[in-house]
Amino acid sequence: GRSLVVAVDGPSGSGKSSVSKEVARRLGLAFLDTGAMYRSVAWHCLNGRINLANAAAVEAAARTINMEQTMVPDAELFKVNGINVTDAIREPKISEAVSAVATNLGARAELVRRQRELIDAHGRRIVVEGRDITTVVAPDAEARLILTASEEARLRRRGLQLGGTQTAEQLAEQVLARDAKDSTVVEFHQAADGVYTVDSSDLDFAQTVDAVIAVVRQAV
Ligand code: C5P
Numbered sequence: 001g002r003s004l005v006v007a008v009d010g011p012s013g014s015g016k017s018s019v020s021k022e023v024a025r026r027l028g029l030a031f032l033d034t035g036a037m038y039r040s041v042a043w044h045c046l047n048g049r050i051n052l053a054n055a056a057a058v059e060a061a062a063r064t065i066n067m068e069q070t071m072v073p074d075a076e077l078f079k080v081n082g083i084n085v086t087d088a089i090r091e092p093k094i095s096e097a098v099s100a101v102a103t104n105l106g107a108r109a110e111l112v113r114r115q116r117e118l119i120d121a122h123g124r125r126i127v128v129e130g131r132d133i134t135t136v137v138a139p140d141a142e143a144r145l146i147l148t149a150s151e152e153a154r155l156r157r158r159g160l161q162l163g164g165t166q167t168a169e170q171l172a173e174q175v176l177a178r179d180a181k182d183s184t185v186v187e188f189h190q191a192a193d194g195v196y197t198v199d200s201s202d203l204d205f206a207q208t209v210d211a212v213i214a215v216v217r218q219a220v
Contacts, residue, residue: 001123001125003123003124003142004029004124004125004126004142004143004216004220005124005126005128005138005140005141005142005143006024006027006029006126006127006128006142006143006144006145006212006216007128007134007137007138007144007145008020008023008127008128008129008130008133008134008145008146008147009129009130009133009134009135009145009147009188009195010131010148010188011148011149011154011175011188011189012154012158012174012175012178012179013154013155013157013158014148014149014154014200015147015149015157015205015208016147017033017129018205019147019205019208019209019212020033020127020129020212021073021127022073022205022209023127023209023216024073024126024127025073025074026213027127027213027216028125029126029127030073030122030125030126031071031072031073031126031127031129032071032122032126032127032128032129033069033076033129033130034111034115034129034133034137035129035130035131036069036078037067037111038098038101038102039089039095039098040065040067040078040080040085040089041061041062041065041111042089042094042097042098042101043080043089043094044061044065044081045057045058045061046093046094052097052100052101053100055104056106058100058106058107059104059106059107059110061107062101062104062110063110065080065081066081067079071118071122071126073127092174095174095178098178099181102131102181102185102186103181103185105185108132108185112132112136112137115128115133115137116137119137119138131182131186132188134191135186135195142219142220143215143219143220144192144194144195144219145195145196145197145198145212145215146188146189146190146195146196146197146198147208147212148189148197148198148199148200149199149200149201150201152201153200154175155168155171155172155175155176158171158175159171196215196219198212198215
């Protein structure tokens with residue numbers, strides 16, 4: 001079919017992962033979670049006792065590991081060198097470590113290269129979600145948007161996601177501190193030229209999905 005790349009960027013807690021997945025399902029597109037690739041490299045380093053402060057070693061890890069993901073929105077499965085890491089990459093210790101990968105420019109270049117390959121391998125009919133998709137990975141995407149939400153809404157959602165077990169301080173550390181670190185290498189708060197913004201602060205899940213699909217229909 002005709003090429004339809006939907007690029008979605010945004011901060012953590014914006015709901016971009018679950019919303020992007022549902023948009024892919026509804027439009028019959030593949031789904032690429034790029035954050036899972038950064039998490040997979042971080043997992044591999046922690047698991048293999050690779051020092052995350054050693055930039056050359058982290059870059060080498062990004063270049064050499066085998067990463068697989070199903071890219072079917074309903075059946076998420078991530079593997080690193082054949083090991084199923086689907087649950088492990090969501091652990092807080094990975095969220096804390098992942099910025100060392102995200103701020104490593106050599107590792108970024110390699111992951112961007114792999115992401116472009118995956119987009120092509122799926123016939124360019126795919127929803128791609130991350131931090132630098134609209135600007136770096138797929139600036140030529142047919143539809144590009146930033147999914148955002150107020151700080152309050154993002155903290156509330158991540159709190160619910162984590163089962164209400166976190167203190168306000170822990171949540172702020174996980175959501176705001178990580179975004180602050182990520183912002184040093186990628187811009188995902190401000191929409192670049194030609195990029196739509198969907199603010200989900202006052203929308204529920206279904207309304208947010210509808211708003212994103214409306215943007216896609218308008219763009220193509
Ligand atoms: O989206 P998720 O929280 O799974 O992303 C994990 C981390 O991966 C982010 O905090 C960010 O550091 C990094 N990331 C990135 N560029 C992307 C996607 C994720 O730097 N395109």
